[in-house]
Amino acid sequence: MAWNSRRGRGVDKMDVSSKKIFTACFLALCILPLVFVGQVEKSLWLDEAALALNVLDKSFLELFQPLQYAQSAPPLFLCLTKVLVSIFGPGERVLRFIPFFCSLASIVAFWFLVDEVFVKKDDFCPEKRPLTPFFGTAIFAFSFPFLYNSLEFKPYSLDVLFTILTFLIWLKVLRHKVSFKKELAFVLLLSTFPLFSFASIFSLCAVLALSLPVPGVNTGKERKIIPVVLGVSFVLYYIFIFSKINSGTNVYKYWISYFINHNFLKGFSVFFEILKYHFFPSSVAAFAFILFILGLIYLCKNREEVFSIFSVTLFSALAASWYDFYPLFGRLSLFLYPVFLVALLSPLGFCSKMSAKSKIAAILSALFLLSTVFYNPFNDILYKREEIKPLLKVVQGEIKPGDRIFVFKGAHLTYRYYLKTPEFKALDGFETFVCPYNIQAKACADRIKPFCAVAINRGNSCYVIHSSEVNTLKDLRPFEISISRLNGKIMQKDKNSVLYEISPVGR
Secondary structure: OOOOOHHHHHHHHOOHHHHHHHHHHHHHHHOHHHHHHHOOOOOOOHHHHHHHHHHHHOOOHHHHOOOOOOOOOOHHHHHHHHHHHHHHOOOHHHHOHHHHHHHHHHHHHHHHHHHHHHOOOOOOOOOOOOHHHHHHHHHHHOOHHHHHHHOOOOOHHHHHHHHHHHHHHHHHHHOOOOOHHHHHHHHHHHHOHHHOOOOHHHHHHHHHHHHOOEOOOEOOHHHOHHHHHHHHHHHHHHHHOHHHOOOOOOHHHHOHHHOOOOOHHHHHHHHHHHHHHHOOOHHHHHHHHHHHHHHHHHHHHHOHHHHHHHHHHHHHHHHHHHOOOOOOOHHHHHHHHHHHHHHHHHHHHOOOOOOHHHHHHHHHHHHHHHHOOOOOOOOHHHHOOOOOHHHHHHHHHHOOOOOEEEEOOOOHHHHHHHHOOHHHHHHHHOEEEEOOOOOOHHHHHHHHHHHOOOOOOOOOEEEEEEOOOOOOHHHOOOEEEEEOOOOOEEEEEEOOEEEEEOOOOOO
16 A cells, blocks of 8 residues: 555646645545534534624623633633624624634645645655545544534634644744744744743743753754743733633633643543543544554654644643643643644654555555544434524523513523513513523422413423412413524414423433
8 A cells, every 4th residue: 555656746747836725625624524523503502602692792801801601711812702703793603703713724724734744845744645644634524523612602613723823834934944024923923822822831831841951952042932932921811811711711621631630540531531532432532542552653753843843732732631721621632732643643644665564554544543433414303402493483482471581501591692582582571580600400390380371390400480470370371482402393282372392402
């Protein structure tokens, strides 16, 4: 097997313009799944609604301060979203525009990253592998966690983009000898990245570490400005942003089980959970771990500078979790996906004179990566989580003057958000009891029972509406809707009430 086959040599013979056209067409195909995902009608779920309320209710300056509802997010991401909301309104697509746009940009950026790693000639990579970037970018574009988070009003898509951009700036520019002005310009640019993506701090830590003088290896004379600028920016970010994230909120308490917390065994467990999140089926996490270690070995032998920045980035993230600074959980680890994927591509990209072992490693890596995208990315059910809008449409269609609306714990923030949108503004005038977030759902149900005939808690939250025109409980016309994480169907219980049933969907 020769990954650089006749087809590979044929691509090499193309003229530059043909290559650019071919690459542009290929990238256009890669964004098709993302374009489809962008058309999915999906309600905001609890965490998105909580972040949206911060954007809607706070001033620009307040977005640089600790957020409400156990939320944290980069301030410039929130400020840019607030600008869009002030122009186009508080709709879901407006809120999700920046994450979606960053996902589109991430596909292009990842292409340049794998092109830099596997195609560019230098002392570490003497042979070109032109097909590896195409294969790797296609896998990246079809990754379910990547596609899913492109549709979320959360900063995880930005984490991916700014991590890749950091890698590219280091590999293409700053690791080489450049003029003082160019170095200063790029390091100042890098120092702004945490304002858009908190997770970019880990790849920036790698840039800082690799810029420090190492006796006998790097005197540091060529990169004095990088450690100074990044070091000062890290201190300022910690003082004014990171140290205050937990002020007045339970964000750290919520994620406490996902900190490694000075426990080696838990560190392995957390790392395997990350692999399960990124690669499907989750039962092959151990196999993914073996291929990842093998890929790092290939990188170390063939592209030492790539291995260095990847390994220090990963080490920084693990260290942050070790000291209870950053929880490594599922979507919060999305920024590590480019590291994992490039490592897994390495047996394919570095196989000049392929031995039998190299062939086996390349085949296993290719088959494993292909297996991770064996799902239908055009199934919109995969991307839905807590569908509250269909419920609100039923409520809005059935509610009568004098009715009250009771909102259970778990739906209170999404309900508050949708009252601010033009589509459900009509519900804002009705008397509403919202169950506080800090009490149990059962306690909330107990509070509602004296006011209505039916108060059932299915899952974590439900709506109960009744008419205030009746005088006794037995005369009440109960109108009850329950929500959880569902795909939903409406069923008539009887002529006077409607039940909206839902069941778990997605992954």
